[in-house]
Amino acid sequence: MTIWKSLAQIPIKHPLAFGVGISTIKTSASDLLVQVVVEKKQEIDWKRNAAFATFGCFYLGGVQYAIYVPLFGRLFPNAAAFAAKPIREKVRDVKGMAALCGQVFLDQFIHHPLLYFPVFYGTREMVMSDKPDLVRAMTTYQQNMKEDLAALWKVWVPSMMVNFAFMPMWARVPWVAGTSLLWTCILSAMRGGDVAHNTDIEAPFPTGSTLTLVQEGLDEIFASPVDLDRSLAHICISGAGPDKIGHVATMARCVSDAGGNVTHSKMIRLGQEFTTLMHVAIEPEKRGDLIKSLRNNKDLKLLNIRASSLTRRQTGSFKSTVVGLKIHVVGPDRPGMLASIAETIARRNMSIEDVTTEIRRGKYGQRDFVVTAEVVTTEPMDREKLDSFHAEFQNLKEELNLSVVDIRVHM
Template identity: 55%
Template sequence: MATAATNSASRTVWSRVRSVPAAYPFAFGVVLSGFKTSFSDLLVQKVVEQREKIDWKRNAAFATFGFVYLGGVQYMIYVPLFSRLFPGAATFAAKPIREKLKDSKGLFQLFAQVFLDQCVHHPLMYFPAFYCTRELVMKEKPDLAKTLATYRANLQEDLLALWKVWVPGTLINFAFMPMYARIPFVAGISLLWTCILSTMRGGDVAHGEDMAGGAVTRATLVMMEEGFGELFTSPVELDRHKHHIMLTASGTDKKGWVALLAREIAESGGNVTHSKMVRLGKEFIVLMHISVEPGAQNALIRKLKKSKELKPLNIQCGSISRRQTGTYEQAVMGVRVRCQGADKPGMLASIAESLAEAGLNVESLTTELQRHNSFSHSGRTDFVVTADCVTSQKMSKEQIQAMVRRLESIKDMLVLDVVDIRVQHRTNVRD
């Protein structure tokens, strides 16, 4: 008897729980969507990005978007609005599959709902609301005009990612879910989608807390109070007891060029430090710094020039002189800037101008083209710039923040996906 009573009570409780979505559809959808969206972002931050410290501003942006838009606005769209636009939707959803296939009007309304949701609602309402919510919550001084420019630049990629999840999900929702269950079903599928959205767009906005350090995201300033070390110092300054040679070479690409050139240099007593070698089209291009013992440089250069095997590389060599102490201001801080975005003309010029305007001197800069890889597989080509810069100006934290804000403006100006800024202070300045 006791067991039967317990089972009966359990069924009663479960029956009441199941009745909540139908009895309070709006409130249930708001609460579920808000907590689900917050949980998805937390999951991405801890599991995917493996952050030690949660970015609560970012999570607050996702939670706000979940409660207000996903739970509230989407309920008004999916239930009252779509019920009026498609009065037969609820009846169609309740039919068996065999009867659905015979209902041409119902099928038309089904695909019309999917079209309106995926091609009108999401591009014109959902994504603008997401970007604006994120900007308002995460930025101390929101700039909605720039935010909407970012939204437009990302729209194609965002929609391709969205449709891979939501076109099949929406078909199931509109075809089978009763009206009261539409928001809970959307919230369930949205758990996956929000994880994707958090990964793609969660770290695009930098804000005050990032100034103190923490995990590096797409637009994060990391201040490392450790020694400046020798990260931004040319090897010419590192060894004053050596002679330094700059070698440039170019020729038709052939397997084994690097091994042959490196072996000739090593056998002549040369030591390769910094180098850059790349194939461009059919040409193989070399830029190399070599240090040798004083007096041995001429023999090394002659050997390289006379090598019949290396002749097709058209090797050119020249000496590099050390900068004299006192003729230049020593660096007290280094800044590494990495930018990535859809390739277009003028990007390097704009980035270099921004670095100069920030008072930074470029020590090393590399650029490359990469195939853009994302969930959407858009297939676009990205331009990537990595610049190691120094400054001789001592800056307070406020001045560093101002410099970083100036550099971060590159992101909006060029509509970039990534602007990653890292700062190091030099504590062991030497002559």
């Protein structure tokens, strides 16, 4: 117990050293997480890791400590006393609440736009570029400023409200470091083998791209792949014909009554035409009854129902898949977008397993064309080939004025 009490006094007695240590370890750990989990490197780039650890030590630990503790302590002398008050007393303390808002404002609207992000973009340029160019780094920040700051405020304004409202002075920097590490862990877990956004994931604070990554990641948590259980029969059922209310309900009821389960389906109405494609898992002895029920149902006569058995792989020429890629592209709608994207994939001798396209309302009312493709190849994809493939899509991004290019690897 005595040892624990002594350890508990370290951050209070030595807040600067504690904050610097936590920030250094956190930033180094974040970069290691990205290198191992996201980039799947066989060998750690310790030089890069040292650069990020240095940034965490001197800026996140040292500079931010100077801002959050001595500077803010002088500008807001009652901040520490306010943080120690119970919530009921905080709500009644008008001056304390005003000081809280003042600290958040200075931190989020002055410190980060004018100091933190320029230092971060400059550091990233020095670390990631063979020929560092600080002018280019500041130009990149200027281009990304609007989205970066919007992302920062959505995540960090609530976090810093908690920080300044409840954390004692010595805990302010560790709180920021902990939130930042959690953010990086979430990104790394969601983005797996992301090719296109590695530099965004490395950011201790969110950029505009990282907020998009989290949204896409959350959307995919609820996606369910087709599970080809070998103990069941698997049927691909398709139908196309004049649209009519009740088509989906009728087909789903036929499957259910036969004891089948729809695991994956796509249904769409184009003008007056309705098209459906579904995967059904069912006990082998009930397969014939299901197909007969669908074909003989009078309400489905106009749909021209077709059914075929599925095995693990019957399409294409691949006997085994080495690498799978998921490609997600968004940009202003224009003719030829899908053709350009498919041609870029085909040039790499990759097979498109699944592709979905849609028109979506984008920012400022523009029509965005969205392409999501599942791609596989039997050719080994080392880092050089992945970077080359990504570079082709970056060229396509400029050519087609795309707003999102997301390439993820599934080994």
